[in-house]
Amino acid sequence: MVEIEFWFEFASTYSYPAAMRIEALARAAERRVCWRPFLLGPIFQAQGWNDSPFNFQPAKGRYMWRDLERICARLGLPFRRPSVFPRNGLLAARLAVGCAGEDWLPEFVRRVYSANLGEDRDISQAEVLGAILESLAQPRSLLDRAHASRAKDELRAQTERAAARGIFGAPTFVVNGELFWGNDRLEEALAWRG
Amino acid sequence: MVEIEFWFEFASTYSYPAAMRIEALARAAERRVCWRPFLLGPIFQAQGWNDSPFNFQPAKGRYMWRDLERICARLGLPFRRPSVFPRNGLLAARLAVGCAGEDWLPEFVRRVYSANLGEDRDISQAEVLGAILESLAQPRSLLDRAHASRAKDELRAQTERAAARGIFGAPTFVVNGELFWGNDRLEEALAWRG
Numbered sequence: 446m447v448e449i450e451f452w453f454e455f456a457s458t459y460s461y462p463a464a465m466r467i468e469a470l471a472r473a474a475e476r477r478v479c480w481r482p483f484l485l486g487p488i489f490q491a492q493g494w495n496d497s498p499f500n501f502q503p504a505k506g507r508y509m510w511r512d513l514e515r516i517c518a519r520l521g522l523p524f525r526r527p528s529v530f531p532r533n534g535l536l537a538a539r540l541a542v543g544c545a546g547e548d549w550l551p552e553f554v555r556r557v558y559s560a561n562l563g564e565d566r567d568i569s570q571a572e573v574l575g576a577i578l579e580s581l582a583q584p585r586s587l588l589d590r591a592h593a594s595r596a597k598d599e600l601r602a603q604t605e606r607a608a609a610r611g612i613f614g615a616p617t618f619v620v621n622g623e624l625f626w627g628n629d630r631l632e633e634a635l636a637w638r639g
Numbered sequence: 640m641v642e643i644e645f646w647f648e649f650a651s652t653y654s655y656p657a658a659m660r661i662e663a664l665a666r667a668a669e670r671r672v673c674w675r676p677f678l679l680g681p682i683f684q685a686q687g688w689n690d691s692p693f694n695f696q697p698a699k700g701r702y703m704w705r706d707l708e709r710i711c712a713r714l715g716l717p718f719r720r721p722s723v724f725p726r727n728g729l730l731a732a733r734l735a736v737g738c739a740g741e742d743w744l745p746e747f748v749r750r751v752y753s754a755n756l757g758e759d760r761d762i763s764q765a766e767v768l769g770a771i772l773e774s775l776a777q778p779r780s781l782l783d784r785a786h787a788s789r790a791k792d793e794l795r796a797q798t799e800r801a802a803a804r805g806i807f808g809a810p811t812f813v814v815n816g817e818l819f820w821g822n823d824r825l826e827e828a829l830a831w832r833g
Contacts, residue, residue: 492696502686504807508820515827613698626702629823633709 449476449634450619452607453554454485455534455541455568457615458499458509461558462516463628464616468551474635476620480551482541483607484534484600485615491608497531513562516628523563532561533569536591540574542600543590549581556580643670643828644813646801647748648679649728649735649762651809652693652703655752656710657822658810662745668829670814674745676735677801678728678794679809685802691725707756710822717757726755727763730785734768736794737784743775750774 451467453460471478489495499506510526517524537557544550556577560566566573575585590596607617611624618625618634625634645661647654665672683689693700704720711718731751738744750771754760760767769779784790801811805818812819812828819828 502807504802504805507805508807508818511818512820512824608698611698611701613696613702624702624705626706630706 446475446477447620448479450479450481452481452483452612452615452617452619454483454615455537455554455557455561456497456531457485458513458530458562459516459628460616461513461562462520462522463631464555464558465520465522466628466631470631470635476635478551480541480545480554481603481607482538482554482600483604483612483615484538487604488608488613500530517562523559525563525565527561527565529567532567534561535569536571536588537568537574539591539596539600540588542603543593543596544587545599549583553577553581553583640669640671641814642673644673644675646675646677646806646809646811646813648677648809649731649748649751649755650691650725651679652707652724652756653710653822654810655707655756656714656716657825658749658752659714659716660822660825664825664829670829672745674735674739674748675797675801676732676748676794677798677806677809678732681798682802682807694724711756717753719757719759721755721759723761726761728755729763730765730782731762731768733785733790733794734782736797737787737790738781739793743777747771747775747777 449467449471451463453464467478489497494501497506499509514524514526516522541550541554544553557568557574560573560577561568568574571588575588578585578587610619614626616626616628616631618631620634620637621639623634623637623639625631625637643661643665645657647658661672683691688695691700693703708718708720735744735748738747751762751768754767754771755762762768765782769782772779772781804813808820810820810822810825812825814828814831815833817828817831817833819825819831
């Protein structure tokens with residue numbers, strides 16, 4: 446089955462609707478989703494940014510929040526503008542990398558996005574992630590995997606792979622090496638036959 | 640009839656498919672198109688940029704050219720990557736402002752985009768714009784209007800209005816005060832009932 450790689454960053458706003466939509470759409474298109482958590486921070490830093498463009502470009506930021514609100518309303522997704530943006534997604538990303546391949550991971554990712562962008566919870570906190578693990582009948586002790594050097598090294602390598610592929614934002618979809626950037630390119634990525 | 644304002648900049652790549660699509664889609668949606676040429680340069684400069692982000696963010700630029708190529712292929716639009724980017728759209732924008740309301744103006748705009756992004760012609764040149772005017776059975780002397788201080792002042796005022804409305808990129812569509820940014824938001828803007 447053809448794979449669609451879903452490159453996401455937990456702080457990324459437009460990755461939220463993408464994460465909520467991708468599995469059903471991929472099933473209908475007979476594509477297998479590969480979940481690829483990575484960090485945008487190092488990619489932004491490499492071009493001299495130490496914050497999100499949605500913060501240092503205020504007009505673009507105002508537009509993005511309104512646009513995201515419209516998208517969530519259309520999809521029936523809860524939306525609450527986070528009181529802190531961007532949230533630090535490092536711990537969640539390390540956990541996702543440390544638990545790669547587990548069958549509950551896609552639902553974990555979706556619940557972290559809901560917590561961040563639907564409920565304004567602080568996803569940088571071990572307590573918040575631990576509660577999500579419990580809601581999935583997984584032990585909180587899985588958080589230890591996030592702190593293991595294996596997860597740290599693997600997340601660093603994954604972020605370097607993202608940059609090497611030309612990824613500069615999230616969400617990004619990759620199908621047979623072809624890049625599609627943004628939630629609004631998901632359908633096109635799934636239809637790609639190149 | 641409800642209006643859709645189409646804010647465009649002649650150098651803007653994604654404004655090309657938007658300009659080619661908007662009239663037929665607006666007619667089907669019973670919307671009247673208001674053509675609003677403006678300049679992105681002063682808006683970029685206000686945030687400290689003296690070039691297009693597609694140039695100073697190379698990964699994003701590479702992606703944009705590939706994405707635009709895919710969009711044009713899908714729409715059956717000619718595409719040739721301009722040998723100079725961004726082209727200087729000042730003269731074309733002044734001409735468009737100076738000839739606002741003329742019934743041939745939308746077709747003039749489309750032909751300027753085709754020249755820039757479909758044929759790699761230098762749209763900063765009076766000769767290129769004059770030939771387009773002639774192809775529309777309009778006198779080349781209309782170019783004089785672009786050089787009149789009225790057109791210069793009006794383009795400056797229009798660009799200030801764009802910034803005041805929160806416009807930060809092109810194309811942008813405005814319906815009843817609601818902003819939609821990007822060629823891929825055209826359908827949503829046309830359907831807006833807010």
